[in-house]
Amino acid sequence: MSRQKEIQSHPDDPTITAQIESNERFTGVSINVVMIIMALVALLPLLFDSDFFGLPAWHIGAILFLWLIYIINGTLGMMLHERHLDFALAPILYFGLQIATMAGLLFLTSGVNGSMAILILPIAAQSLAHSWSFTAVVSTTLMGLLWIIYFPNQPWQEAIINLLSIGAAMVFTLIFTNIAVRESNTRSEVQRLAADLHQANHRLAEYAAQAEELATMRERNRVAREIHDNLGHYLTVVNVQIEAAKTIMDSNPNKAQDALSKAQRLTQEGLTAVRQSVSALRESPLENQTLSEAISKLVAESRETGLVTELTIEGNPTASNPKTELTLFRAVQEGLTNVRKHARASRIDILLRYAPSQTVLSIKDNGMGTAVSDKTDGSFGLIGIQERVQLLNGQMNIHTAPYEGFQLTITLPQ
Incomplete structure (x- = not known):
């Protein structure tokens, strides 16, 4: 991963960005220092x-000019090259x-004593930034220059020894540089993984806070x-x-007293x-009784x-x-x-049907009914029931029309 890509992938982590920039500066300075030292040694x-x-x-001016070109291109040119990979x-x-x-340097210095041949080593090392095939082409070309331009003026025994020495130095340089590059890449990868872990932990903390807030909101709604x-x-x-007591207070005081x-x-x-409910510690109304028994009590209160109020139960109740x-x-409870409160009905029919894959509840009255647009408007209770049903991946349907009664049907998966 390039420096720019690493920084762009962690724009919100200044620590990791600073580490990447610091490593990049250190590596760049180190390469430039090595390049200059090698040039001076040569x-x-x-x-x-x-x-x-x-x-x-x-002749002297040409050698010094090419030597400066070698240093400038090997330092500043290499930095520019890395930015445009x-x-x-x-x-x-x-x-x-x-x-x-x-x-040019090898040709101009072939007739004098010197060590310009060692300048091929930094070039070969820099080629490792690309593929091994590219490195092989560059290294072979450099060794060919030595054999064609630099060594012909030397005795062949000495030329072969020098060629083998430079070749061994090049192999060592490539191996050492490859190890250093891999270590640098590993360090960058560790920093990237650390940044990813930091971001993951940060996102996890945000998700935990959101989950806690959502749980609090759901509990409040519940x-x-x-x-x-x-x-x-x-x-x-x-x-x-x-109301019943007020109606029969004068005609039947005993019954009115029972109502009160x-x-x-x-x-x-x-x-x-x-x-x-306010303390959120209320036991379920089904704590010590079955659903059928609890609904039967509601029906009795309605009567x-x-x-x-009529209750019909179909099928065999299963553990839900x-x-x-x-x-x-x-x-x-809400339907009754x-x-x-609103229906002006004289009769309610409740159907509870148990099926292998679902449970169906139907509550139907013979009251005034309502318009389609008014099915749930202003009814917090029906909205609350709908929310409960949706949380259980169920369906709630309402069938009503003016003067045709009201029917609420709920289907819940087992």
């Missing part, structure tokens, strides 16, 4: 050779110029639904009992349920208000998810409450 023997200063001025001609231009410069379902149910029944006693009892039960049973119970 030039110094010439400066102490009397034959060198016996050369024409243009995506440019297909970049390696050809850089190494072509270095090899041409090297050929408590709100519990309060509405319980309070709405109890207050509706209490209101019906009080029931209203008082229901008020106490409702207050207890609300307190338990006490004078409303004809507690959340499924609680949702069905709350749906019956809405009928008593």
Whole structure:
């Protein structure tokens, strides 16, 4: 991964970015220092050779000029080359110029003592930034320059020894450089993985906070639904009992007293349920009874208000998810409450059907009905039931029309 790509992949992590930039600067400076030292080592023997200063001025100037070109291209040119690796001609231009410069230096210094031959080593090492085949081409070309240009002026035994020595030095340089490059790449990879881990931990912390917030919101909604379902149910029944007591107070005081006693009892039960819901510690109404038994109690309470309420259970009750049973119970509770409050109905039919793969609940009244657009408008209870059903991957359907009654159907998977 290139320096630019590594930095772009971690734009929000200044620590990792700083480490990558620091490593890049250190590596670049180290390469430049090695290049300059090698160039000085190659030039110094010439400066102490009397034959060198016996050369024409243009010859000396040409050697020094090419030597400077070698250093400038090997440092600044290499940095520019690394920044444009995506440019297909970049390696050809850089190494072509270095090899041409090297050929000129070898040709101009072939008749004097010197160590210009060692300058092929940095070029070969730099070629490792590309494929092994590219490195092989560059290295072979450099060794060919030595054999064709530099060594012909030497005795063949000495030329072979020098060629083998330079070849061994090149192999060592390539191996050492490859190890150094792999170590640098490994260090960069470790830093990248550390940055990825840091970002993953940061995202995980964000997700955990979001999950906690969502759980809190869901719990608030659950408590709100519990309060509405319980309070709405109890207050509706209490209101019906009080209205009944007021109606028969003069004609049948004993029956009116019974209605008021029931209203008082229901008020106490409702207050207890609300307190338990607020504290979020309320036990499920199905804690010690089956769903059928709990719904039967709701039906009995509805009948006490004078409303004809019929319950039909089909199929064999199976062990269901507690959340499924609680949702069905709350749906019956909300349906009975809405009928008593709004429907002006005289009859309610409740159907609970157990099937192998699903449970179906139907609540139907013969009341006033409502328009399609008003099915759930203003009804927090129905919205709450719909939310419960959606959380269980179920379906809730409403069929109604003015003066045609109201039917609520809920289908939940087992």
